[in-house]
Amino acid sequence: MQVNPDLMAELGLSVTEAARRAQIVGATIGVLADVGYRQTTFTKIKERAGLSSTRLISYHFTNKAGLMQAVLSTVVETKSRFLTERTGGALDPADRRGYLRAHIETSIAFLRAYPECVRALTELAANTDDADGWVMTKVLVDDLRVHGLARQLKQGQAEGVFGEFTPEVMAMSIAQAVDGVAAAYAADPSLDVETYGREIAETFVKATAP
Template identity: 90%
Template sequence: MQVKTDLMAEMGLSPAEAARRAQIIGATIGVLSDLGYRRTTFAKIKERAGLSSTRLISYHFTNKAGLMQAVLSTVVETKNEFLAERTGGGLDPADRPGYLRAHIETSVAFLRAYPECVRALTELAANADDADGWVMTKVLVDDMRVHGLARQLRQGQAEGVFGGFTPEVMAMSVAQAVDGVAAAYAADPSLDLEQYGRELADTFVKATAP
């Protein structure tokens, strides 16, 4: 995966440092996607990135936890940018039903646009208890998948634009529905994901209506 260097511009890195970090993060996402979390080693990342030594990885990220933090942050930012691009940057956070629809349709479209990110995120979530990994992985993944949407649903209920339901249950149902589409798409890449996304969004918009 090609990681944008401007995602790290706010860190005050030089162009060369940002490019190297992006190269390593992109290679790590690729290895996570292809080989899985347990087989993702600095040696495999070095090989994938075409680096001369694993010391270049530890120089930029110190250890596995630092690297996994950077990978997860990059996946989250990539998805946020994807949402902004699909909505023309004009998504109104106060439009709770619109946010719900955009969240679902974007999550489904993301499966095709960034399949390596999706598989890498799945691997990170499944191995969040790794003692050498980043301790905040589960917190951030859960927020990305469920809790962030649950907050929007709860606020929408308070504003009267959503009906009565448990926000965490509804948000988890959305996440599991998207997971189901991911599994179906993996089995049949010819699936019309745009249609899937629209119909899934229609279902949940109706289910949450007052």
């Protein structure tokens, strides 16, 4: 996967450093998607990125935890930018129902647009017990998949936009629906994910109505 160096635009980084970090993170996402978390090593990342030595990875990220932190941050930012592009940047966070629809449709469209990111995120979520990994991975993955949406749903209930239900249960149900489409799309790449996205979004918009 090609990662935009702009996503690596951290304080104090030169253009060259940002480009190198983006190259390494993109290669890591590709390796995670291809062989899984447990088989992802600095050696395989080096080969994927076309680097001369694994020391270049250690130089930029120090260790596996630092690299996985950068990978997760990149996936989250990539999905956020994808949402902004799909909505033209016009989505109002206060429009809870519009946000819910956009969240579901974007999550499902993201499966086709960035399949490596989706698989990498799945691997990170399934391997949060790695002693060498980043301790915040589970917290952020869970927030991305469920808790962030649950907060939006709860706020919408307080505003009278949504009906009575348990926000965490509804958010988990939405996440599982998206996961179901991901599994179906992996088995059949010709799946019409746009239609799935629209219909699943409509189902949950109705299910959360007051």
